Amino acid sequence: MERFVIPHQHEITKEDRRRLNGHGSLILWFTGLPSSGKSTLANELEKELIQRNHRTYILDGDNVRMGLCKDLGFSAEDREENIRRIGEVSKLFMDAGVLVLSAFVSPYRADRDAIRELVEEGEFIEVFVDCSVEQCEQRDVKGLYKKAREGVIKGFTGIDDPYEEPSNPEIVVDTEKHSIEECKQQILDYLIARDAVNMG
Numbered sequence: 001m002e003r004f005v006i007p008h009q010h011e012i013t014k015e016d017r018r019r020l021n022g023h024g025s026l027i028l029w030f031t032g033l034p035s036s037g038k039s040t041l042a043n044e045l046e047k048e049l050i051q052r053n054h055r056t057y058i059l060d061g062d063n064v065r066m067g068l069c070k071d072l073g074f075s076a077e078d079r080e081e082n083i084r085r086i087g088e089v090s091k092l093f094m095d096a097g098v099l100v101l102s103a104f105v106s107p108y109r110a111d112r113d114a115i116r117e118l119v120e121e122g123e124f125i126e127v128f129v130d131c132s133v134e135q136c137e138q139r140d141v142k143g144l145y146k147k148a149r150e151g152v153i154k155g156f157t158g159i160d161d162p163y164e165e166p167s168n169p170e171i172v173v174d175t176e177k178h179s180i181e182e183c184k185q186q187i188l189d190y191l192i193a194r195d196a197v198n199m200g
Contacts (some may be wrong), residue, residue: 026125029106033163041103107163
């Protein structure tokens with residue numbers, strides 16, 4: 001059926017929307033172990049950007065699984081499809097001129113690289129939220145690590161399923177050694193240097 005799908009070429013472009021918004025659009029992809037601080041960091045960054053009149057949207061693992069991906073489980077195949085869908089949605093938001101903050105464990109390097117290939121060079125910014133398993137377990141308010149250790153949850157990333165660290169991320173923030181505020185500022189500094197945001 002794909003041979004019958006012909007995309008319509010609309011006249012308004014991504015660049016038009018960026019000019020209207022007064023800032024660039026990117027996919028900021030936060031990846032890291034469960035409880036490493038991805039969603040917290042994305043939330044704090046979004047608040048800062050909104051205060052400065054930037055159009056943003058957060059896509060978060062648990063929230064997306066409540067709707068778009070509620071039919072998926074946690075097998076390797078389902079995780080791949082989960083990230084594929086989120087990547088396509090992230091691209092749509094980015095095309096709309098929005099700064100997309102996508103916070104997902106996304107444990108497999110190949111899945112993240114596939115999203116990078118969806119967009120133009122420089123539009124996918126991989127943010128590795130670095131934190132040890134031990135520290136993540138201490139922070140785990142949901143009790144998921146405990147359940148994984150007890151065998152209640154199978155295939156949990158960092159316990160009995162691997163997490164593949166990014167090989168060459170644009171940004172590495174260490175939430176074990178640095179505060180969320182410091183990590184947020186590190187990302188902001190990167191975006192400012194890239195002229196992706198207007199901090200005036």
